[in-house]
Amino acid sequence: MKIKVLDTTLRDGEQTPGVSLTSMEKLRIASKLDEIGLNYIEAGSPITSEGERKSIKEITSQGLNAEILGFSRPLNGDIDYCLECDVDAVNLVVPTSDLHIFDKLKITKDKLIEMSNSAVDYCKDHGLTVEISAEDASRSNVEFLKTVFLNAIDHGADRVCVCDTVGILTPDSSFELFNSLRDINAPLSCHCHNDFGLAVANTLAALKGGAVEFHSTVNGIGERAGNTSFEECTVSIDRLLPDFSTEIKINEIYNVSKLVARLTGVYIQPNKAIVGENAFAHESGIHSDGIIKNSATYEPMTPELVGRTRRFIIGKHVGTHGLNSRLKELGLDVNDVQLQQICDNVKILADKGKTVTDVDLQAIADNVLEINHLDRIKLIDITVVSGNRVMPTASVKLNIDGEEILNAGVGIGPVDASINAINSLDIFRDIDFIEYHVDAITGGTDALIDVIIKLKKGDRIISARGTEPDIIDASVKAYISGVNRLLGE
Ligand code: MN
Numbered sequence: 001m002k003i004k005v006l007d008t009t010l011r012d013g014e015q016t017p018g019v020s021l022t023s024m025e026k027l028r029i030a031s032k033l034d035e036i037g038l039n040y041i042e043a044g045s046p047i048t049s050e051g052e053r054k055s056i057k058e059i060t061s062q063g064l065n066a067e068i069l070g071f072s073r074p075l076n077g078d079i080d081y082c083l084e085c086d087v088d089a090v091n092l093v094v095p096t097s098d099l100h101i102f103d104k105l106k107i108t109k110d111k112l113i114e115m116s117n118s119a120v121d122y123c124k125d126h127g128l129t130v131e132i133s134a135e136d137a138s139r140s141n142v143e144f145l146k147t148v149f150l151n152a153i154d155h156g157a158d159r160v161c162v163c164d165t166v167g168i169l170t171p172d173s174s175f176e177l178f179n180s181l182r183d184i185n186a187p188l189s190c191h192c193h194n195d196f197g198l199a200v201a202n203t204l205a206a207l208k209g210g211a212v213e214f215h216s217t218v219n220g221i222g223e224r225a226g227n228t229s230f231e232e233c234t235v236s237i238d239r240l241l242p243d244f245s246t247e248i249k250i251n252e253i254y255n256v257s258k259l260v261a262r263l264t265g266v267y268i269q270p271n272k273a274i275v276g277e278n279a280f281a282h283e284s285g286i287h288s289d290g291i292i293k294n295s296a297t298y299e300p301m302t303p304e305l306v307g308r309t310r311r312f313i314i315g316k317h318v319g320t321h322g323l324n325s326r327l328k329e330l331g332l333d334v335n336d337v338q339l340q341q342i343c344d345n346v347k348i349l350a351d352k353g354k355t356v357t358d359v360d361l362q363a364i365a366d367n368v369l370e371i372n373h374l375d376r377i378k379l380i381d382i383t384v385v386s387g388n389r390v391m392p393t394a395s396v397k398l399n400i401d402g403e404e405i406l407n408a409g410v411g412i413g414p415v416d417a418s419i420n421a422i423n424s425l426d427i428f429r430d431i432d433f434i435e436y437h438v439d440a441i442t443g444g445t446d447a448l449i450d451v452i453i454k455l456k457k458g459d460r461i462i463s464a465r466g467t468e469p470d471i472i473d474a475s476v477k478a479y480i481s482g483v484n485r486l487l488g489e
Contacts, residue, residue, distance in 0.1 A: 004213040006040035013217035023055040034064040045071035046081035056085040074119030089129035097136035120155040133161040167195030171205040178209025189213035199228040218260040254307040281311040285319020316350035363467030375484040392417040432456040
């Protein structure tokens with residue numbers, strides 16, 4: 001069964017607290033949605049504002065393949081604004097629960113049916129396709145819901161949609177509700193909200209119950225806890241429901257997800273299915289080892305399926321297999337001893353609560369690979385005193401050619417004091433410090449510090465690097481490693 005997908009990112013999704021998109025942003029999202037195969041795009045609610053109508057008009061003027069809908073209440077004024085925006089169709093939203101009819105609209109049920117029928121007539125008279133959405137349908141009397149739908153279909157409505165407006169269905173009750181409506185003589189659609197985290201599950205159950213269309217938003221954004229997540233639902237249909245399919249190009253799903261996250265400013269939780277940062281990331285040594293041997297061991301789908309790539313997170317659970325494969329990807333060939341050393345250093349860093357990024361790993365590997373040279377100078381200890389009322393002072397203990405040497409120095413700051421403490425020793429006499437560059441790699445005040453320096457001896461210039469959680473440590477290690485290389489080569 002081919003399932004149609006209606007995207008309401010630009011309408012229900014834009015009702016996410018704090019989200020407001022410009023015309024250009026809406027147009028970019030609509031074009032991308034059209035490109036990846038959405039059947040229907042709800043572009044907005046024309047009654048809202050002049051700006052909203054401008055956005056919708058820009059979308060309808062593009063000649064996209066998807067049917068473009070405008071949201072409308074069963075009021076001629078709303079429908080007129082839809083017509084002004086030149087939409088193909090309206091999402092005609094008609095509340096059907098007692099709560100909404102009596103407490104919100106304060107009208108009778110007969111009046112509601114009359115409004116609904118007349119709105120459908122008005123739309124059809126003006127050549128619009130009509131999808132009638134029963135708002136709060138999941139808390140409505142099913143017989144009354146059917147009456148509203150049958151009336152609307154009699155008046156020419158093209159599709160009918162059941163809305164679980166406050167997200168109270170469960171997969172079982174969703175299946176039952178849709179199954180009780182499956183004989184209705186029009187395509188049945190489903191609009192779920194995620195208040196209990198069940199929107200995708202309820203949507204899948206609705207399809208089993210007879211729905212042939214569902215509404216969703218990219219990244220599941222929307223009012224309160226949001227709507228059915230487009231990417232989760234579409235990929236679940238593709239992977240888990242063999243009797244159903246959609247026309248969505250799912251290998252583009254990650255791109256559209258990132259686009260919407262960027263433009264709405266609603267970022268994606270790392271553990272979100274399909275599109276979350278960690279959805280295809282592996283850290284544990286056992287998992288990484290399994291993945292490398294056969295990715296099916298710990299992945300229910302390949303990352304490429306949804307336009308992503310697998311990542312091995314280098315952290316304290318890393319094993320040598322995962323680490324070696326990542327090092328190879330970084331172009332680093334290491335022997336078993338070096339690999340173990342790098343692994344140990346990664347774990348030391350991770351135990352300090354740090355995330356080990358590729359840059360960190362590269363720096364750690366660089367350090368290890370250099371440590372394997374015969375170094376004439378080794379740092380044993382460094383102590384620095386600094387503050388706004390004392391002259392920064394450093395004392396260092398080095399092992400130079402097998403002999404322990406203690407020295408001290410002062411400077412304009414702690415790094416300068418440390419380098420001066422080292423510099424006054426004989427062995428450093430011919431070395432010029434020509435460049436000093438520092439980066440906080442991982443962000444935050446507990447970031448890993450990457451220090452890159454350039455040193456000169458005679459006519460030779462080399463760069464060296466130190467990567468440590470402490471800026472003084474990183475600077476001194478970079479300096480000593482550079483000097484060792486100048487002295488050793
Ligand atoms: Mn909704």
